[in-house]
Amino acid sequence: DAGITQSPRHKVTETGTPVTLRCHQTENHRYMYWYRQDPGHGLRLIHYSYGVKDTDKGEVSDGYSVSRSKTEDFLLTLESATSSQTSVYFCAINHDRGLSPQHFGDGTRLSIL
Amino acid sequence: ELKVEQNPLFLSMQEGKNYTIYCNYSTTSDRLYWYRQDPGKSLESLFVLLSNGAVKQEGRLMASLDTKARLSTLHITAAVHDLSATYFCAVDIGGGSNYKLTFGKGTLLTVNP
Numbered sequence: 001d002a003g004i005t006q007s008p009r010h011k012v013t014e015t016g017t018p019v020t021l022r023c024h025q026t027e028n029h030r031y032m033y034w035y036r037q038d039p040g041h042g043l044r045l046i047h048y049s050y051g052v053k054d055t056d057k058g059e060v061s062d063g064y065s066v067s068r069s070k071t072e073d074f075l076l077t078l079e080s081a082t083s084s085q086t087s088v089y090f091c092a093i094n095h096d097r098g099l100s101p102q103h104f105g106d107g108t109r110l111s112i113l
Numbered sequence: 114e115l116k117v118e119q120n121p122l123f124l125s126m127q128e129g130k131n132y133t134i135y136c137n138y139s140t141t142s143d144r145l146y147w148y149r150q151d152p153g154k155s156l157e158s159l160f161v162l163l164s165n166g167a168v169k170q171e172g173r174l175m176a177s178l179d180t181k182a183r184l185s186t187l188h189i190t191a192a193v194h195d196l197s198a199t200y201f202c203a204v205d206i207g208g209g210s211n212y213k214l215t216f217g218k219g220t221l222l223t224v225n226p
């Protein structure tokens with residue numbers, strides 16, 4: 001276990017409501033990532049962080065924002081959730097810029113009705 | 114835009130048989146990763162390939178990387194039921210001080226007795 005905790009693990013909410021997912025790590029790793037996983041698409045990068053307050057967009061960032069105010073926490077926010085954002089969300093961490101693999105959390109299953 | 118293509122996407126094989134999963138990518142990279150995912154679970158790292166010609170083996174699985182051909186293979190030897198899972202390859206496109214992955218869509222492997 002790489003010391004990654006995602007919360008909540010499951011959430012059901014309604015269209016138009018704000019949603020925040022949390023990724024917490026105890027490894028002091030520099031890099032943190034948010035992915036979504038949908039059938040037929042594999043994993044797609046939403047946003048990532050390469051340090052406190054340093055974030056950048058991934059390939060599917062529209063409708064999502066992130067924040068990283070301290071090393072251990074990376075928050076993903078859906079400002080106004082839509083049904084197309086129903087997905088399984090994974091957080092991942094890495095410390096050495098790819099010399100070792102990214103380690104993944106257990107995922108958050110988000111359903112937007 | 115980097116494209117990562119896996120084939121086949123679905124693979125049903127008998128125990129004891131050999132097979133290969135292919136991962137092609139469209140942009141120069143010398144870092145490729147293989148992951149395994151069981152149904153409803155997170156991703157588990159299998160192999161990290163960091164240079165042309167790299168070969169890694171673990172049990173019945175062997176992975177290789179040919180950066181000139183932009184191709185990685187995951188070879189399964191004498192398959193057993195426990196290998197049934199979805200296998201993903203991922204390619205590092207970050208460059209510089211960043212590091213981020215683009216995933217293939219995954220290969221769903223079913224090993225039948």
